[in-house]
Each structure stands twice: as structure tokens, then as C-alpha cells.
Amino acid sequence: MSAVIPTLAPSTPGKPKSPLSRLIEMGTHQRLLAFASLIVLLIGFSLVSPNFMQTSNMIAILQATSVNGVLAIAATLVIITGGIDLSVGTLMTFTAVMAGVVLTYAGMPLPLGVAAAIATGALCGLCSGTFVAKMKIPPFIATLGMMLILKGLSLVISGTRPIYFNDTPGFDLISRGSLIGEIIPALPIPNGVLILFLVAAAASYILGRTVLGRYAFALGSNEEAVRLSGVNTDGWKMAIYALAGGICGIGGLLIASRLNSAQPALGLGYELEAIAAVVIGGTSLSGGRGTILGTLIGALIMAVLTNGLRVLSVAQEWQTVVTGAIIILAVYADMMRRKKA
Amino acid sequence: MTLLVKMHGIEKWFPGVHSLKSVQFDLAVGEVHALMGENGAGKSTLMKVLSGIYKRDGGEVWIRGELAEPAGPREAQDLGIGIIHQELSLMNDLTVAQNVFIGREPRGLFGRLDERALNQQTAEIFATMNLKLDPKAIVGTLTIAKQQMIEIAKALSFRSRVLIMDEPTAALNDAEIAELFGIIRQLKAEGVGIIYISHKMDEIKRIADRVTVMRDGEYVDTVQASETPLSRIISMMVGREVRESPLQVPDTSGNEVALDVRQLNRGTEIRDVSFSVRKGEILGFAGLMGAGRTEVARAIFGADPLESGEIRVHGKVRSIKSPNDAVAAGIGYLSEDRKHFGLATGMDVRANISLASLDTFTNGAGVLDEKVMKDVAVGYISQLGIRTPSDRQEVRFLSGGNQQKVVIAKWLLRDCDILIFDEPTRGIDIGAKSEIYKLLEELAGQGRAIIVISSELPEVMRLSHRIGVMCEGRLTGILPGGAGTTQEDIMQLATQRDAGVSLAGEK
Ligand SMILES: Nc1ncnc2c1ncn2[C@@H]1O[C@H](COP(=O)(O)OP(=O)(O)OP(=O)(O)O)[C@@H](O)[C@H]1O
Numbered sequence: 001m002s003a004v005i006p007t008l009a010p011s012t013p014g015k016p017k018s019p020l021s022r023l024i025e026m027g028t029h030q031r032l033l034a035f036a037s038l039i040v041l042l043i044g045f046s047l048v049s050p051n052f053m054q055t056s057n058m059i060a061i062l063q064a065t066s067v068n069g070v071l072a073i074a075a076t077l078v079i080i081t082g083g084i085d086l087s088v089g090t091l092m093t094f095t096a097v098m099a100g101v102v103l104t105y106a107g108m109p110l111p112l113g114v115a116a117a118i119a120t121g122a123l124c125g126l127c128s129g130t131f132v133a134k135m136k137i138p139p140f141i142a143t144l145g146m147m148l149i150l151k152g153l154s155l156v157i158s159g160t161r162p163i164y165f166n167d168t169p170g171f172d173l174i175s176r177g178s179l180i181g182e183i184i185p186a187l188p189i190p191n192g193v194l195i196l197f198l199v200a201a202a203a204s205y206i207l208g209r210t211v212l213g214r215y216a217f218a219l220g221s222n223e224e225a226v227r228l229s230g231v232n233t234d235g236w237k238m239a240i241y242a243l244a245g246g247i248c249g250i251g252g253l254l255i256a257s258r259l260n261s262a263q264p265a266l267g268l269g270y271e272l273e274a275i276a277a278v279v280i281g282g283t284s285l286s287g288g289r290g291t292i293l294g295t296l297i298g299a300l301i302m303a304v305l306t307n308g309l310r311v312l313s314v315a316q317e318w319q320t321v322v323t324g325a326i327i328i329l330a331v332y333a334d335m336m337r338r339k340k341a
Numbered sequence: 342m343t344l345l346v347k348m349h350g351i352e353k354w355f356p357g358v359h360s361l362k363s364v365q366f367d368l369a370v371g372e373v374h375a376l377m378g379e380n381g382a383g384k385s386t387l388m389k390v391l392s393g394i395y396k397r398d399g400g401e402v403w404i405r406g407e408l409a410e411p412a413g414p415r416e417a418q419d420l421g422i423g424i425i426h427q428e429l430s431l432m433n434d435l436t437v438a439q440n441v442f443i444g445r446e447p448r449g450l451f452g453r454l455d456e457r458a459l460n461q462q463t464a465e466i467f468a469t470m471n472l473k474l475d476p477k478a479i480v481g482t483l484t485i486a487k488q489q490m491i492e493i494a495k496a497l498s499f500r501s502r503v504l505i506m507d508e509p510t511a512a513l514n515d516a517e518i519a520e521l522f523g524i525i526r527q528l529k530a531e532g533v534g535i536i537y538i539s540h541k542m543d544e545i546k547r548i549a550d551r552v553t554v555m556r557d558g559e560y561v562d563t564v565q566a567s568e569t570p571l572s573r574i575i576s577m578m579v580g581r582e583v584r585e586s587p588l589q590v591p592d593t594s595g596n597e598v599a600l601d602v603r604q605l606n607r608g609t610e611i612r613d614v615s616f617s618v619r620k621g622e623i624l625g626f627a628g629l630m631g632a633g634r635t636e637v638a639r640a641i642f643g644a645d646p647l648e649s650g651e652i653r654v655h656g657k658v659r660s661i662k663s664p665n666d667a668v669a670a671g672i673g674y675l676s677e678d679r680k681h682f683g684l685a686t687g688m689d690v691r692a693n694i695s696l697a698s699l700d701t702f703t704n705g706a707g708v709l710d711e712k713v714m715k716d717v718a719v720g721y722i723s724q725l726g727i728r729t730p731s732d733r734q735e736v737r738f739l740s741g742g743n744q745q746k747v748v749i750a751k752w753l754l755r756d757c758d759i760l761i762f763d764e765p766t767r768g769i770d771i772g773a774k775s776e777i778y779k780l781l782e783e784l785a786g787q788g789r790a791i792i793v794i795s796s797e798l799p800e801v802m803r804l805s806h807r808i809g810v811m812c813e814g815r816l817t818g819i820l821p822g823g824a825g826t827t828q829e830d831i832m833q834l835a836t837q838r839d840a841g842v843s844l845a846g847e848k
């Protein structure tokens with residue numbers, strides 16, 4: 001038996017290949033396709049607008065990606081198990097509010113606020129996971145319920161008013177400061193972006209290298225087969241939802257830091273943006289397949305589009321239309337790819 | 342001889358696999374032509390080329406004397422080619438009738454579905470097949486055997502001139518096989534040509550007119566079934582002699598009892614089932630389809646609930662509420678339905694083999710050691726002869742029999758004290774079958790308790806140290822293994838519909 005099967009260009013001696021079929025073969029990896037689209041978008045925008053490629057604009061795009069990117073990573077984890085998480089947006093807000101409660105209302109030190117946000121996220125994720133795994137509520141409904149519960153709770157706890165972090169020095173630096181910029185002044189990448197990449201690296205590692213990740217894919221691929229392998233499927237599923245929740249907590253910190261406040265009315269709609277990024281990145285909504293890198297590229301594509309269209313002064317309304325069209329195109333490309341396979 | 346189908350010089354490539362190497366095949370009117378070969382020989386692939394599912398990379402296909410280029414399954418159907426796939430492809434949530442007529446539903450005004458006509462036409466097809474089945478039943482609730490019959494009914498409903506059957510009897514019992522053969526003879530008389538794929542050698546003598554053998558994607562030869570001894574066909578398939586070692590029943594009466602189940606009950610499916618297995622013993626379970634063997638196995642394994650009953654493992658009562666509990670107690674169960682319950686088909690061979698034993702490949706932080714996993718997977722690939730380009734190949738691209746071997750590897754790796762094998766050799770070729778028998782005997786020899794459920798009586802008799810027989814949810818008797826027990830003895834118990842449990846062979 002030969003060693004490793006080539007994944008990109010299978011060597012099929014004797015079978016002549018046209019340039020077209022080679023192109024399709026390259027497209028067989030949605031991630032490549034998404035990456036290529038990203039490059040095309042970048043080149044396209046920079047050709048029509050000289051301002052687009054400026055460092056400050058690039059950094060603005062990255063900064064804009066950070067929150068959606070982190071939420072999309074959380075959504076990716078759940079979607080790979082064959083589930084869906086509609087609560088990532090309002091959970092983000094809820095964790096921000098909880099950070100506000102700990103830091104501003106109770107006046108505790110910064111690390112406790114950070115811990116509170118992440119722990120709240122993980123706990124809420126665990127709740128969703130319990131609804132799904134133990135109570136067998138379909139993920140769509142369980143997390144739809146969570147989405148509303150958390151939105152309501154955020155408003156109740158905050159008394160519908162924003163909570164400001166003016167009394168916590170350094171809170172705004174979580175997202176807006178730049179550790180990298182201090183070391184390399186030419187590269188003032190904000191901490192928010194750094195955190196996004198750290199979260200992405202960690203999630204990628206968990207998915208690719210750990211038991212938790214392996215079970216996430218296996219659950220999405222054939223849950224019953226996993227259960228009959230003697231695996232505690234309920235427990236692992238709850239763990240994934242909890243992990244996703246914890247990551248939403250990081251998203252909550254990022255947005256609160258960027259706005260220097262917890263805005264309790266915010267959050268609804270973020271879940272759809274996150275899911276859009278996941279889908280553009282080639283993760284299958286039916287579970288079992290997906291990558292964090294793809295999601296990251298998906299989130300970048302969305303941010304580049306929004307930014308580029310704004311630089312071209314396309315009206316906001318049209319930006320939304322374009323985003324919708326991109327989602328449909330991306331999934332269509334994925335479908336073509338699978339049909340061929 | 343009028344030829345319905347003639348294929349010549351057929352080539353097919355998959356990434357890293359040359360599946361068909363200049364293969365030829367033909368089929369005459371009113372003929373049953375068996376296609377034989379080991380797992381992964383290319384039988385299913387050749388048939389998928391003929392039925393328009395795969396595009397061939399070379400060669401020519403003539404259908405009724407005309408050069409044909411079936412562009413897809415639909416076109417192939419229009420050319421009169423029907424196929425019953427190796428893997429069932431029914432929609433579980435639809436009714437039987439809806440499945441049979443999917444895409445061709447009888448319609449009323451304004452495209453309204455005519456459910457009455459649908460059910461009636463389905464019932465008519467079933468009647469010609471002598472099949473008692475409610476057209477309104479939901480497919481997912483039926484046994485695999487019933488589902489197989491539905492696939493056959495569906496293919497028949499197309500009035501195909503050529504009917505391809507890819508291992509149609511893998512999940513059928515003897516009575517059902519006899520019925521299927523009746524249908525095949527009837528079709529033959531009507532001039533339909535049938536291409537028949539099976540790993541059950543005895544069927545070839547019973548039903549086939551000619552036999553074509555393939556090996557490693559190559560055409561070997563075509564012979565007359567009546568004139569060729571089976572042993573010759575086997576050596577053509579395998580490329581060597583396959584020697585069957587006879588059963589030797591060891592004396593295990595002094596060994597510790599590994600698994601002891603008492604008074605298991607659930608509705609009418611499991612009624613008062615009690616038995617025990619000792620270490621080093623192979624307990625076979627025979628019975629007709631639907632006798633409740635799988636139900637008992639799944640209940641012991643915690644996959645389905647029990648209403649009452651006690652399970653003792655190594656003398657201790659264990660409460661087994663889930664497969665997770667069962668594996669923790671040292672019980673493994675290899676399901677009869679690999680596609681739904683055995684494999685994550687979208688994942689690769691390596692991941693599937695390690696799926697039940699991931700904890701042994703991790704460090705404290707839950708990080709997987711891919712290198713060890715790879716070594717283990719590669720080890721099983723060579724031990725069981727799994728035909729795959731590498732351990733990273735997705736399981737869905739393997740041939741049916743090779744998928745089954747992956748499931749077996751998964752449980753061998755899990756290394757349970759008590760192993761329940763439900764139809765372990767379903768779809769496995771004759772050479773690999775004897776390898777698996779040897780393996781089961783080795784496992785027993787190492788002191789494991791083995792339970793084997795099989796619908797093939799010769800298999801049960803070949804393997805079992807004791808033979809439990811079930812009928813309608815009851816264990817009607819346990820017979821001693823070895824030459825003393827005949828097929829008739831087993832069949833008598835398997836059809837013993839009333840109470841009166843005999844425990845003749847119970848030690
Ligand atoms: N879609 C596919 N992609 C990649 N390889 C494939 C694909 N389909 C089949 N193969 C490979 O082609 C070879 C022939 O497979 P095929 O399913 O025809 O075997 P088979 O003779 O039907 O075996 P079995 O008796 O186990 O059903 C195998 O090595 C298989 O792994």
C-alpha cells in the first residue's frame with residue numbers, strides 16, 4: 001500500500017486532464033476557493049480604490065473581523081457536531097454585561113471580570129448543550145430559546161442601560177491596545193486581532209489534535225455509530241457547546257472593550273453573520289466537515305466586502321444584498337464540489 | 342445467443358486507485374450471470390459504470406447491440422437497466438410505497454398525489470413477489486431484510502430488461518433467499534437478464550448460468566456455472582487455495598463465566614432470555630430474521646433499554662444503561678448495519694479504527710497521538726487485508742466488504758473481554774471470511790468470551806462451541822456445537838413457536 005494519498009492533485013496516470021478539470025480539482029477544496037476569492041476581492045478593491053490597500057485600512061478590516069471571527073469560530077465548533085448555535089450573538093452581549101456587573105457594579109479587579117465573562121459563556125454553553133444532549137431538544141430550537149433568554153436577561157440585569165467600564169483602567173486595551181505594535185512599531189496590530197488569531201489557533205488545535213475535536217467531527221458524521229462505539233456522546237457534545245460558549249465570552253470581552261461599554265441591546269443578528277462566515281468558509285451545515293481556517297477566511301471575506309463597498313461608497317443597503325448573494329454563491333460552489341466528488 | 346449487454350475494455354480510475362483495468366463482461370437474454378471476486382475487486386464499480394452512476398474512463402458499452410453512453414442513472418433506466426445497490430438507498434422517513442415510486446408517483450389533477458393508486462400499485466408488485474408487506478409502513482421501522490425486498494420491488498417496478506443485483510442476499514435468511522430465487526427464475530423466464538453479485542458460494546450453483554471472475558480490478562475468466570467446481574471459482578477469485586479448517590470445540594466447562602444474563606425482557610421482542618458465556622467460549626446465535634437476536638445483543642450492550650432482567654459480568658451485577666457503560670464493563674458490540682451504526686463514513690480509515698479507543702491514544706490533556714494511531718491503523722490494514730490506498734482514505738470510498746473489515750478492526754483494537762459480533766462476515770469475501778473465523782478463534786483462545794450472531798447456518802455451525810437458537814423473542818434452546826448438531830436440529834428450534842424451553846446443551 002502506498003503511503004499517503006495526495007489530496008490536491010490526485011495522480012491518475014493514463015487519464016489526460018484538461019486545464020478546466022484541473023481548475024475544478026483545485027476548487028475541490030473550498031478553503032482554497034474561499035482563499036482565492038479573498039485574494040480576488042483584495043486585488044479588485046485595491047485596483048478601483050487606492051485608499052483601500054493602506055495599512056490603516058487593512059488594520060481596520062482586521063479589527064472589524066475580530067468579534068465576528070471569534071463568534072464564527074464558536075459557531076464552527078457546534079456546526080461541525082451537526083448542531084447549530086443561534087445564541088452566539090446574545091451570549092456575547094450577556095457575557096459583556098456580566099463583565100460589567102463584576103467590574104463596574106462590584107468594582108472588582110480586571111482579571112475577575114475577564115474570568116466572569118468567559119465562565120458565564122461556558123456555563124450558558126453548557127446549558128444549551130444540556131438541552132440538546134440530555135433533553136434531546138433540536139439544537140436549532142434549544143439555542144433559539146437560549147438566544148431569547150439571554151437577550152432578555154441582558155436587558156433585565158443592566159436595566160436596559162449601557163454599562164460603562166470607565167472605572168476599570170486598561171479594559172479598553174483588551175481590544176484596542178497593541179502588544180505587537182509596542183514591539184514592532186511598524187505593525188500596530190490591535191490586541192483584538194491578536195486574540196482572534198490566538199483563539200483560532202487554539203480552536204484549530206483542539207479540532208485537529210484532541211479527543212474533543214475528533215469526537216466533534218465524528219458526532220457530525222454519524223452520531224449513532226459513535227454512541228455504539230461506547231463513547232459518552234452526550235458528555236462530549238455538552239463539552240463542545242460549553243467550549244463554544246466560553247469562546248463567545250471572549251467575543252463579549254472584545255466588543256465591550258472596543259465600545260468601552262456593555263450595550264445590552266446589541267447582539268441580535270451577530271449569530272447570522274457568524275453562521276454566514278462559517279458557511280462561506282466551507283463548513284458543512286449538516287456536520288462532520290469544516291475548518292477554523294476556512295471560517296477565518298469567511299469572516300475576512302465578509303469584513304473586506306463591507307469595508308471595500310464602503311470605501312467605494314456603495315450604500316449600506318446594497319452591502320447587505322451583496323453579502324447575501326455571496327453566501328448563496330459560496331454554498332453553491334460547495335455543492336458543485338460535492339456533486340463532483 | 343442474443344446479447345443484452347456487452348462491455349469491453351472498461352477502465353475506471355479513482356484518486357490513487359485503478360479500479361477497473363480493461364474489464365469485459367456480457368449478458369444474454371434470460372441469463373443469470375454471476376459476477377464474483379474478492380472485496381474491492383471492482384464488481385460494484387463495474388456495475389455502477391453500466392448503470393450510469395460512474396462515468397467510465399475508457400472502453401465501450403453496447404446495450405442490445407447498440408453503442409450506449411448512459412449519461413446518468415435516469416438514462417440507464419430508460420435503456421432498461423435496473424440496479425439494486427449493495428448499500429440500501431431508501432428514504433427512512435417515507436412509506437414503503439412512496440419509496441418504491443419515488444420520482445414516478447401516480448398523479449391526479451393539478452399534480453395532486455394519488456396516494457391510493459400509489460399504495461395499490463405497490464401492493465400489486467408485492468403480490469407478484471409473494472411478499473407480505475404493508476405499503477404504508479414507514480421504511481425506517483422495518484428490518485434490513487424487508488428493506489432489501491423493497492429495493493428489489495422498486496427495481497422490478499421499472500420493468501427492467503437488465504437487472505443488476507449487488508449482494509441482494511447479504512441480509513436475507515434462507516426462506517427469503519428461496520423467495521428471491523423464485524422471483525429471479527420468473528424474471529429469467531420472461532427474458533430478463535440478471536447480473537448477480539454475491540459472496541455466498543452456494544448460491545452460484547443454485548442460480549447462476551455463467552460466472553465471471555474479477556481480481557484486483559482485472560477480468561480473470563468467464564465459465565459455465567454447472568461445469569465448474571466451486572473450488573476452481575474460488576481459486577480464480579483469490580489466486581490461491583483457500584483451506585477451511587474444521588471446528589474444534591475446546592472444553593471450556595471449567596472456565597470462569599464471563600457474561601451471565603438472566604430473564605431479559607422487553608415487550609414481545611425479548612422474552613425471558615437467559616444464557617451465559619464462559620471465557621474462551623464462542624457462543625453462536627441462530628434464528629430466523631426477526632427472531633430477536635440483534636435486539637438481545639443491543640439490549641445487553643445498552644443500546645436499547647430493557648424492561649427487566651439482570652446482566653452479570655464476571656459474576657458481578659452491572660447496570661448497563663448505555664453503550665458507554667457496556668464498554669466500561671468490557672463488552673463490545675459490532676453492529677449488523679455498518680453504514681448506520683458502525684462507521685463514520687465521512688471520516689478516514691484511521692479515525693474509524695481508533696474511534697472506540699481514543700482514550701488510549703491521548704496524553705493527559707486529551708491531545709491525540711496521530712503517529713501511534715497511524716501505526717495501529719496500518720497494522721490492521723495489513724492484518725485484515727483491508728484494501729485501501731492509505732489509512733487516510735475516507736471510509737465511504739472503500740468497497741462494502743472492506744468497510745466491514747474497518748468495523749472489525751475498531752472492535753479488535755478496543756480489546757473487550759466480551760465481544761458480540763452481529764453478522765461479522767456480511768458482505769465479506771470467502772478468503773477474508775476464513776481469516777475472520779481464524780481471528781475469532783484466536784480471540785477465544787486468548788480467553789475472551791465471544792458471541793456470534795449469524796443468519797448463515799453454516800457459519801454458526803462452523804464457529805460455535807455452543808449454539809443458542811431463538812424464535813420470536815425467546816431462546817428456544819442451546820445446542821452443543823460440533824458435528825453432533827445438524828441444520829435440522831437448529832431449524833426445529835428456530836421454528837418452535839410455542840413455549841417449552843429446552844436446555845439440552847446447557848452446561
Ligand atoms: N468513489 C470511489 N472513490 C475512490 N475509490 C473507490 C470509489 N469507489 C470504489 N473505489 C475503489 O475501487 C475498488 C473497487 O471497489 P468496488 O466497490 O467495485 O469493489 P467490490 O468488488 O464491489 O467489493 P465488495 O465485494 O467489497 O463490495 C476498491 O479498491 C475501492 O476502494
Ligand SMILES: [Mg+2]
Pocket residue numbers: 384385386427507740741742
Ligand atoms: Mg461491492
